[in-house]
Amino acid sequence: MSNFAMLSILPFLGILFIIWRILRVAKSTSNRFNWSQRLNKWVLYIYVGILLLAAFVYELISANGDEIVAPKEYTMLKTENKVFQQAFENNEESKFDPNFLVEEWTQELEGDTLEIISIGSNFPTERLNIEWTDSKEQLVEVKMYKTHSYMDGINLGEEIPLSKIEIKDKQIILKAPPHKELTYYRFSNELAALSIVDSLDVREQRRVLGYTYIYLKVPKHINVIDKDGLQFY
Amino acid sequence: MFLSNSTLGEVVRTQVKFKMNAYLGTLVSLVFVQLLGLVFSMNGTSSMSTNINNTDIQVVVVSTDTVFIFVAIWALFIGNVITTKGYRNSNLSFVTNSFSNNLSNIIVLIMMSVFAGVTTFLSNNILRTVLPLFNNVDYVKSVSIIDDPLGSIINMGLLICLILMISAGGYLWGTLVYMHKAYMFLLIVLIIATPTTKTGQMILQFIFVDNGSLLFLIVKLIGVSIVLFVLAIVCSNRLEVRR
Numbered sequence: 001m002s003n004f005a006m007l008s009i010l011p012f013l014g015i016l017f018i019i020w021r022i023l024r025v026a027k028s029t030s031n032r033f034n035w036s037q038r039l040n041k042w043v044l045y046i047y048v049g050i051l052l053l054a055a056f057v058y059e060l061i062s063a064n065g066d067e068i069v070a071p072k073e074y075t076m077l078k079t080e081n082k083v084f085q086q087a088f089e090n091n092e093e094s095k096f097d098p099n100f101l102v103e104e105w106t107q108e109l110e111g112d113t114l115e116i117i118s119i120g121s122n123f124p125t126e127r128l129n130i131e132w133t134d135s136k137e138q139l140v141e142v143k144m145y146k147t148h149s150y151m152d153g154i155n156l157g158e159e160i161p162l163s164k165i166e167i168k169d170k171q172i173i174l175k176a177p178p179h180k181e182l183t184y185y186r187f188s189n190e191l192a193a194l195s196i197v198d199s200l201d202v203r204e205q206r207r208v209l210g211y212t213y214i215y216l217k218v219p220k221h222i223n224v225i226d227k228d229g230l231q232f233y
Numbered sequence: 234m235f236l237s238n239s240t241l242g243e244v245v246r247t248q249v250k251f252k253m254n255a256y257l258g259t260l261v262s263l264v265f266v267q268l269l270g271l272v273f274s275m276n277g278t279s280s281m282s283t284n285i286n287n288t289d290i291q292v293v294v295v296s297t298d299t300v301f302i303f304v305a306i307w308a309l310f311i312g313n314v315i316t317t318k319g320y321r322n323s324n325l326s327f328v329t330n331s332f333s334n335n336l337s338n339i340i341v342l343i344m345m346s347v348f349a350g351v352t353t354f355l356s357n358n359i360l361r362t363v364l365p366l367f368n369n370v371d372y373v374k375s376v377s378i379i380d381d382p383l384g385s386i387i388n389m390g391l392l393i394c395l396i397l398m399i400s401a402g403g404y405l406w407g408t409l410v411y412m413h414k415a416y417m418f419l420l421i422v423l424i425i426a427t428p429t430t431k432t433g434q435m436i437l438q439f440i441f442v443d444n445g446s447l448l449f450l451i452v453k454l455i456g457v458s459i460v461l462f463v464l465a466i467v468c469s470n471r472l473e474v475r476r
Contacts, residue, residue: 018269020310037254037257040257040258040260040261041257043261043264044257044260044261044264047264047352048352050359051352051355051356051358051359052355054355054358054359054361054362054363055355055358055377055378057358057362058358058361058362058377059377059379061361061362061365120287121287125286125287149285151281151283151290151292152281152292152373153373153374154292154371154373156285156290159288159290160285160286160288160290161286161287161288162286163286176286176287177286177287177288178287179287179288179289180287180288180289181288181289181290181291182288182289182290182291182371183291183292183293183371184290184291184292184293184371184373185277185292185293185295185364185365185368185371185373186292186293186294186295186373186375187294187295187296187357187360187361187375188278188294188295188296188297188357188375188376189296189297189354189357189376189378189381189384189385189388190296190388191296191297191298191301191388191391191392191395192278192279192294192296192298193298193301194391194441194450207281207283209283209285210285211285212286
């Protein structure tokens with residue numbers, strides 16, 4: 001028998017012991033006290049009443065603004081993200097979904113050098129791509145896009161803070177948002193133990209992870225310094 | 234010659250009525266067991282987490298699994314307990330035989346399983362109501378009984394059948410222990426042997442894994458329960474004299 005199998009049995013035996021003790025204590029208590037049948041019935045009536053009341057109250061509780069997305073909608077959201085990602089990698093700006101556009105800037109540079117700096121995170125939180133233009137001017141266009149992010153029915157796009165972009169004369173500074181933790185409760189009527197494989201598949205299907213994309217349009221004569229390796233493509 | 238002739242149905246009905254009243258305390262113990270399970274469920278059954286833009290996102294899933302584990306062990310003991318000497322002696326109040334006694338016990342276990350299954354299913358609603366009130370976290374509106382009545386009934390049925398199968402196992406165990414005390418250790422041996430031996434794993438896989446739908450699983454569980462109850466009746470019939 002493997003150590004893992006032995007260890008997995010131990011909690012079960014522990015619970016077995018706890019329940020056995022509860023039943024023993026319950027039995028000895030009922031022997032000592034005259035716990036009448038009427039009292040038993042009342043305990044059961046009250047418990048069932050509380051359960052039914054809780055089921056009713058749950059219907060009335062609002063869900064803090066989170067929305068449920070039907071499973072078939074996830075496929076659509078994933079496809080939209082994928083189409084955007086491909087267009088982004090191929091520098092096909094005309095195919096970018098305008099709904100993903102968050103903000104855009106235009107900056108006139110001083111000199112022929114543009115430095116891109118990422119701060120606030122060990123790993124870049126944005127994906128960056130540069131389209132080289134034939135323009136002779138010093139203008140740089142910066143566009144920020146954000147694709148869909150849903151997890152277990154929660155629209156994360158509304159909850160996740162975006163990176164901040166600071167544009168200076170010779171620099172574009174991408175500031176990662178401060179570290180944040182979000183916890184959500186999700187309730188299930190199903191026994192997870194009996195559908196662990198299915199539920200993992202279902203949960204993976206219910207997860208759409210989007211990214212923040214920075215798209216730069218830079219004239220060819222400008223020298224871009226990307227020390228942090230933000231430009232993947 | 235008797236002044237009145239009772240049919241098997243009448244005898245069993247009288248016994249069930251008496252036993253349900255006599256064993257009401259076991260249902261109260263179920264309430265406490267479920268409440269204990271709910272306390273242990275408060276941290277969730279499983280969780281999924283990811284990180285986007287420096288933000289750690291965690292979705293904690295709260296299901297009835299923990300409560301069910303507690304109730305399953307309760308069912309095992311209850312199936313066992315009603316075969317013990319104290320409970321058997323209560324049969325002396327009736328004109329009965331082994332078969333009618335077993336039949337009434339089985340009906341009582343079925344009724345208790347239905348109660349345990351329904352309340353286990355509904356117990357999740359207590360957490361649904363309490364957790365958002367006392368925790369400073371957001372929660373996702375999850376499928377409720379009204380949203381998915383058919384799914385809820387199937388899940389409730391599944392819980393009932395699982396609890397019934399476990400109580401049937403407990404009943405068979407109790408009957409065997411009544412035959413010979415050495416069978417007391419059978420449960421421990423089975424708990425260790427089933428998940429660790431090939432045969433045990435095959436049985437578990439046949440019952441719980443190879444199922445097209447939950448309804449098929451329910452049918453299998455009912456089948457296993459019937460087999461366990463029949464075995465208990467057969468073993469019990471071998472006991473001719475009350476010990």
